Amino acid sequence: SQKIEQNSEALNIQEGKTATLTCNYTNYSPAYLQWYRQDPGRGPVFLLLIRENEKEKRKERLKVTFDTTLKQSLFHITASQPADSATYLCALAGGGSTLGRLYFGRGTQLTVWP
Amino acid sequence: GAVVSQHPSRVICKSGTSVKIECRSLDFQATTMFWYRQFPKQSLMLMATSNEGSKATYEQGVEKDKFLINHASLTLSTLTVTSAHPEDSSFYICSADGQGRTDTQYFGPGTRLTVL
Numbered sequence: 001s002q003k004i005e006q007n008s009e010a011l012n013i014q015e016g017k018t019a020t021l022t023c024n025y026t027n028y029s030p031a032y033l034q035w036y037r038q039d040p041g042r043g044p045v046f047l048l049l050i051r052e053n054e055k056e057k058r059k060e061r062l063k064v065t066f067d068t069t070l071k072q073s074l075f076h077i078t079a080s081q082p083a084d085s086a087t088y089l090c091a092l093a094g095g096g097s098t099l100g101r102l103y104f105g106r107g108t109q110l111t112v113w114p
Numbered sequence: 115g116a117v118v119s120q121h122p123s124r125v126i127c128k129s130g131t132s133v134k135i136e137c138r139s140l141d142f143q144a145t146t147m148f149w150y151r152q153f154p155k156q157s158l159m160l161m162a163t164s165n166e167g168s169k170a171t172y173e174q175g176v177e178k179d180k181f182l183i184n185h186a187s188l189t190l191s192t193l194t195v196t197s198a199h200p201e202d203s204s205f206y207i208c209s210a211d212g213q214g215r216t217d218t219q220y221f222g223p224g225t226r227l228t229v230l
């Protein structure tokens with residue numbers, strides 16, 4: 001069966017450090033992968049999209065890598081701030097007849113302490 | 115731009131009643147809307163995909179007669195939880211695609227349903 005795993009439920013780092021979150025998947029051939037931020041009691045907010053033919057994407061302090069051989073994506077937040085504390089979700093998009101449908105991992109709860 | 119609203123934000127109902135949740139795209143037209151459910155500390159689970167003017171496509175294991183979806187216009191989709199039971203208590207979130215772009219979804223703020 002299809003599975004999406006985010007490496008840890010929780011990650012605690014000190015302000016200024018780089019946070020690295022991992023998303024692994026099995027039995028998928030996603031057309032693209034997305035990362036979202038979710039705050040408690042709120043809907044997800046889109047951060048970055050990376051396609052299957054792309055290795056890396058950057059947006060300000062965020063960087064995403066995508067390795068379709070390893071079936072893994074890494075999400076980095078550099079110079080982390082307490083305001084970055086939230087749950088980060090990876091989502092894989094189906095291809096073909098399931099194009100547009102997103103399948104989410106459980107998320108990693110990031111806490112950045114001063 | 116690209117704002118999606120949900121109404122209500124919270125609802126408490128008695129077991130056996132039906133609850134309707136609205137999802138609106140406020141400043142854009144959405145060809146496709148999606149409905150998700152999220153239990154505490156769990157991932158968002160896709161329930162169904164709805165296209166304006168046609169029947170919704172439900173994910174495996176989701177009862178279409180229990181979770182009725184209507185997508186009457188390009189800016190409104192509704193989810194009705196029929197004969198709700200306590201196990202239906204969850205956080206329901208909708209999303210809308212960005213004017214036909216299947217790789218972009220804008221999420222609503224969610225609706226917290228509690229069934230007593």
